[in-house]
Amino acid sequence: MSVETGRTARRIACGLLALLPLGAFAARTDLAQTILKSMARPGSAQVAFVEVSYRGMLDRPLITSGTMKWLGGDKLERDVEKPYQVVAKIGDGQMSVERAGHPAQTTPIARAPQMGAILAGFRALLGGDAETLSRDFEVQASGDTARWVLTLTPRSGELQHRVQSIVIDGREGAPRCMTLNEADGDTTITLLGKTAEKGLRSTVPQQAAVMALCRNG
């Protein structure tokens, strides 16, 4: 992974943390703090992603891929390119989803309280505000700076209702993969950067196989 791609991936990870219920890196361990510091940078960037969702109401995983763009501030764009085109923009506390041939639909993120907390965490994250982040999430780091795993567990009851945990796998300060474990058992795994570029081998990948990609890819 080039330095440039690595930085981009880091930034995108920041954005993803906002999208997925992530928020607080309690900088309890030096490792968590180091990772956090390396992620909080201004600028704009983009990175490829592949996302696999395992949902209870579906009998097979949903796979989308595209580009994640961080536009600076708390603004993020998530362009799905395959298997259909959708542009989702997140910022200013709302999310607009634009399908090809349809007018944009805007949804306030605060409608769901957990989204508000996520956004709060996101903003604090970009500002390197570990204290605000740790208000919403318990942060655990494992591994070393070369190969690490951050696990975020929501503190508030409301957030716990929706989100069980968020796990971020990374190497040398660059996130490779983010896993959102929802409280209802649904899981969404997002492969980032290099990992995403490699692609999936199967059209119906097993969850364990995707998770292995995260760990080893």
Next chain:
Amino acid sequence: MRNPGSGPGRALPSLATLSALLRRSFDATVFVSRGAKILLFVTWLVAIAAIGVGVARHLRISSDLRSFMPPPQTADQKLLLDEIGEGPGSRLLLLAVSGGSSQRLAQLSQGLKTALQNDPRFLRVSNGNADLSALASSLLPYRYLLSPTLDTQRLDADYLRDQLAQRLEDLSSPAATLLKPLLPRDPTLEILKLAQRWAPTKQPQLREGVWFSSQGEALLVAETRAPGFDPGAQRETIEALQQDFAALPGAQDAKLLISGPGYFSVEVSARTKAEADRFGFITTLGFVILLLIAYRSAVPLVVTALPLLSGAVCGFAALALIFGQAHGITLAFGFTLLGVAQEYPIRVFSHRRAGQTALQSVRGLWPLLATAIVSTCIAYLAFFASGVTGLQQLAVFTITGLVIAGACTRYLLPRVLPEGFRDASSTPGLAQAWRFLSALPRPRWLPWVVLITGILIVAFAPAKFWENDLSALAPVPRNLLMTQARLGAELGAPDVRYLLVLRAPSADGVLALSEKIAPRVEALVTHRAVDAVELPSRYLPSLETQRARQAKLPDAATLQASLAQAERDLPFRPGLFAPFVADVERARTLPPLTPAVFERSPLGARLQAMLVPHDGQWIGLGTLIGVNDPQAIAALSQSTHGAVHLLDLKASSESLLIAYRQRILIALGIAALLLCITVTIALRGPRRALHVLAPMTLATLMVLVVLRAAGIPLSLFHLVSLTLAAGLGLHYALFFERRTDDPAEERRTLHATLVCVISALLVFGVLALSSVPVLRAIGLTVALGVAFHFTLSVLMAPAAHLRHED
């Protein structure tokens, strides 16, 4: 006075008899001892306080226009008074929260919204965060009858396929956590479509999911239950709002800005009251000094207010007994008119003389005072005959007040006055003043010149004659108006002047009419005649429309088949959409939603305010936002044969005000006539009466001349103030007209009149400097009136005239 029996009181035999009877029974009780006087004084005070407390408990001060205005004549006036008050726009409070990060402000906005939603004083609160629970959960199956989807779409395989494909996309989008719980029951997301349909038509920018102004304040709109013109209820509502806000966590660092007609009415009445209080303090101080100088004794200070206070509390008590309630404006007018009674005790103080008890002095004065009181009261009977509740209340209050104040002056006041006093006739400088006034030239042609030039100026002054806008008298401060304009523009607040009125025989008829004109209204919006319109059918379709949508719902078997076809190759688990199939089946057999049932849902209050029974039919009220071309909207009336029409609240309330003023003018005309007759009878002939009435008339004309020449349009407050001034003028003229050969008594008359004139000039002259137009109107008019009445009654008094000829 040598021969009090020859005074005007003789001409009122019944009053004289009554007076004699009372005198015999009451005057026999002589309060000689100092202790007895103090006891009576204290008893009097206690009685005033007791009646005052009773009145405060029982008299309801209403702000209901109906208790003030004449009965409505036109349909619009009727609608305005009976149903609308000042329109739904007047019930909106615009709120802006500032002082914190947008995140913090959004939390406060949401917290305030939740608090107000639980407060029965508020009908509706919006902060931009569209509420998915806008439809009560028991009404959820009705979503297919309420949403327009089925008008253009059937729930067939093609449509479902498209919808399910979209839902699949949603499930891999950031919105998934939000939509996931809805999908099994509502795969077409009708709930979201309804939430969108019911969201305000014109919205500010959303940040953190709530409205934000361009200045970074979180914005909310709250609709109060209390009408905007009701300062009492609005004050209560706004205080509750402020408490709710202060109770929010973190609110102490933030600032809540409130705007809206209801807030203005509270602010303006508070401001008017504060200014009146401030001036009241200054004038009270001046009055105290004046009394001390004039009587060189503290006694008048202590007792001077008692007759007026007694009259006022009894006037209020009479209102409480007869009407139970009175309009605030009626009370303000009544209290102004009652100001005449402040003269009674002053006359008593000034006319005391050596060798006479206070009681004897009062008896000497009484015929003249009684003439003034009785003629004024008879004049006010005209108000009672007007048929307008507000004016009848005014008459009851004023007549009761004057009679009681007079009776107190006659029967109670002398009994609390101590024996010792200084004869006012010996006041230094008074004799010179009398000589100076007597020596003034009195050309006979002067009144005629004044009369003719006065009439010409009043008739031809270019200024607008009447002020039809009551709010111009208590204007909203400019900074508040600017805040309102700014927030109103950002929030798309409804127009407070115009309202679209829909008439039909039934509530459903109104909804059907509303649906029928919706496309034409849309066209008006497209052509920019108006920025946005909110019709009742936006919340609830007519029964017919609901039935038509119901008829398009497939039966369970058909829907199952379509769904199966739509789901083919899609990864949804089998049976996932069973709750959807069940809801559609329920919706097929539901009785259509009526306004009565819908009113139980969270948005019910909104519809209730837009759909009102009136006069055996139903009225729909459409809210207009940003009216640019009222004429284009008014044209809806022709194309619907009058079933829909544009109500101009301003024009209607002004027409009511004009009707009210006409009633007052007629009543005043009759009152003037009655006054002339009473004074003529009391003074036994037109010659003497003319000496009293001519200066009064000319002085009133002179006030009008000044006001007109200064370009001040006349309002009701000017009319009432002119009437007060005329009442005071009647006293001056009556006392100057009195025949007496005793120079000391003449000086006492001058002393009493001067004290009255100076105190009135003090009180009302200071009021004339007020920045609040209504206070200025009263102050200026009465002060001018007092000055003119005094000057003219001196110059046109016959006694002085005769002396001058001598």
